Amino acid sequence: MSYINSIGKYFGMLRYVFSRPERLKVYHTRTFNEIEIIGLNSIGIVAILSVFIGAVISMQTAANMTSPLLPKYTIGYITRSSTILEFSPTIISLILAGKVGSNIASEIGTMKVTEQIDALEIMGVNSLSFLILPKTIAAMFFFPFLIIFSMGLSLVGGYVAVTATGLSSHEEYVFGIRSFFLVSDITYALFKTVCFAFIIVTVSSFFGYYTKGGALDVGKSSTQAVVWSSICILLTNFILTQLILL
Amino acid sequence: MIEVKNVNKSFGDNHVLKEFNATFEPGRVNLIIGQSGSGKSVLTKCIVGLMEIDGGQILFDGNDFSKMNRLERKEIRKEIGMLFQGSALFDSLTVEENIMFPLTMFTKMSKKEMLDRANFCLERVNLEGRNKLYPAECSGGMQKRIAIARAIAMNPKYLFCDEPNSGLDPSTSIVIDNLIKEITYEYNMTTIVITHDMNSVIEIGDSIVFVYGGRSWWYGNKEDIIKTDNPEINDFVYASQFMKNLKNKLKQEGM
Numbered sequence: 001m002s003y004i005n006s007i008g009k010y011f012g013m014l015r016y017v018f019s020r021p022e023r024l025k026v027y028h029t030r031t032f033n034e035i036e037i038i039g040l041n042s043i044g045i046v047a048i049l050s051v052f053i054g055a056v057i058s059m060q061t062a063a064n065m066t067s068p069l070l071p072k073y074t075i076g077y078i079t080r081s082s083t084i085l086e087f088s089p090t091i092i093s094l095i096l097a098g099k100v101g102s103n104i105a106s107e108i109g110t111m112k113v114t115e116q117i118d119a120l121e122i123m124g125v126n127s128l129s130f131l132i133l134p135k136t137i138a139a140m141f142f143f144p145f146l147i148i149f150s151m152g153l154s155l156v157g158g159y160v161a162v163t164a165t166g167l168s169s170h171e172e173y174v175f176g177i178r179s180f181f182l183v184s185d186i187t188y189a190l191f192k193t194v195c196f197a198f199i200i201v202t203v204s205s206f207f208g209y210y211t212k213g214g215a216l217d218v219g220k221s222s223t224q225a226v227v228w229s230s231i232c233i234l235l236t237n238f239i240l241t242q243l244i245l246l
Numbered sequence: 247m248i249e250v251k252n253v254n255k256s257f258g259d260n261h262v263l264k265e266f267n268a269t270f271e272p273g274r275v276n277l278i279i280g281q282s283g284s285g286k287s288v289l290t291k292c293i294v295g296l297m298e299i300d301g302g303q304i305l306f307d308g309n310d311f312s313k314m315n316r317l318e319r320k321e322i323r324k325e326i327g328m329l330f331q332g333s334a335l336f337d338s339l340t341v342e343e344n345i346m347f348p349l350t351m352f353t354k355m356s357k358k359e360m361l362d363r364a365n366f367c368l369e370r371v372n373l374e375g376r377n378k379l380y381p382a383e384c385s386g387g388m389q390k391r392i393a394i395a396r397a398i399a400m401n402p403k404y405l406f407c408d409e410p411n412s413g414l415d416p417s418t419s420i421v422i423d424n425l426i427k428e429i430t431y432e433y434n435m436t437t438i439v440i441t442h443d444m445n446s447v448i449e450i451g452d453s454i455v456f457v458y459g460g461r462s463w464w465y466g467n468k469e470d471i472i473k474t475d476n477p478e479i480n481d482f483v484y485a486s487q488f489m490k491n492l493k494n495k496l497k498q499e500g501m
Contacts, residue, residue: 023351115334122294122406123348124323
């Protein structure tokens with residue numbers, strides 16, 4: 001029953017998040033600040049993860065290609081397909097749920113327990129919209145760029161790994177990543193990313209905003225935010241794959 | 247003027263406010279006092295709409311706040327300043343930005359006008375020149391004064407102070423009390439202060455409501471509270487044996 005209450009409360013929260021902002025200019029400024037905090041500050045971790053994910057996928061593909069009938073360009077092809085369809089949008093979003101989600105939940109949770117949110121409400125500010133809307137817009141706008149960046153770096157990581165170890169040649173790998181390319185794969189990946197960005201910010205904000213108690217509870221909210229964002233991402237990924245790809 | 251009429255508030259089986267009545271007049275410092283858990287903070291949160299009441303009326307200059315919709319409440323709230331127990335300053339903003347925040351959100355003032363207003367408010371609380379500090383760089387007393395500066399930035403008609411002296415030393419407490427008293431008289435605000443601090447009661451209590459068991463148990467002013475024979479009040483005001491002995495001695499000497 002409490003899960004149903006929470007789901008209802010979550011959608012009730014969204015109604016206020018997307019209500020008319022008090023001062024558009026202030027929201028613009030906050031959105032740009034959030035792009036820096038949520039997006040630009042995540043570039044480092046996304047870059048490191050993407051390079052290694054790409055490298056490992058290409059090497060594992062090469063290691064599992066035991067049949068001599070399979071052409072070598074399959075390594076590049078599989079690396080590209082796995083990266084674009086799944087690893088960059090989903091795995092990077094799961095990592096961002098950990099990094100960005102916990103940050104959002106603890107920031108808003110701390111504001112809640114230190115009465116800063118009450119202060120906003122007393123002033124007549126719609127605290128839900130003021131705190132959550134700029135973060136949501138920033139994430140939905142910037143995460144697709146992060147994922148495109150991640151896709152590129154994964155392919156580079158794969159290239160370096162297989163060419164440096166002699167598992168594939170430059171020509172074969174490049175031919176592989178260019179084979180059977182569908183633009184719709186990129187569209188699908190970016191659409192998923194926008195959905196995941198929305199989930200990460202709103203679910204994490206929900207847990208932060210409804211924190212009750214003190215510092216310990218802020219920590220609990222932060223953990224719950226990461227867990228539930230991840231579960232929602234995986235469920236959404238399953239549903240979108242079913243609806244769009246199959 | 248704020249009037250609280252027959253207000254009830256429960257949390258499950260816990261009936262926190264029972265038929266609560268009080269009137270808070272403008273140009274006076276109205277104190278709400280009472281033991282911990284008596285319902286003072288819940289009462290304040292109900293008055294400002296952070297909690298919904300179960301029954302009764304809360305009237306701001308005759309308008310029933312509890313029956314207003316979100317937009318009507320928003321308009322009233324623009325006229326409310328609140329000093330929270332923990333100051334509730336925005337950590338990520340400087341002192342100046344904290345004070346300018348309500349002005350940025352709700353006025354069409356230019357940057358210079360807002361800055362002038364922030365400087366005026368800072369001067370009013372004796373913190374001129376501290377504009378660029380962050381709340382974490384300020385002492386507890388300074389944070390309270392910054393919170394007062396932010397609360398008066400919009401020239402509010404109503405000022406709420408939730409335990410303004412908690413965590414402060416006696417001399418800083420007196421500074422904060424005097425500041426609240428001065429700005430109340432200066433701007434003819436309806437000020438409501440929740441406090442446990444008996445020094446504050448004696449110093450600034452123009453009008454006092456004693457909350458006991460969720461009810462408005464006793465009304466009076468700072469002179470009345472010393473003279474009253476109400477046993478619940480005496481247990482609260484003269485809580486220690488030393489104070490009880492002092493009161494008995496003063497009584498024996500006819501004072």
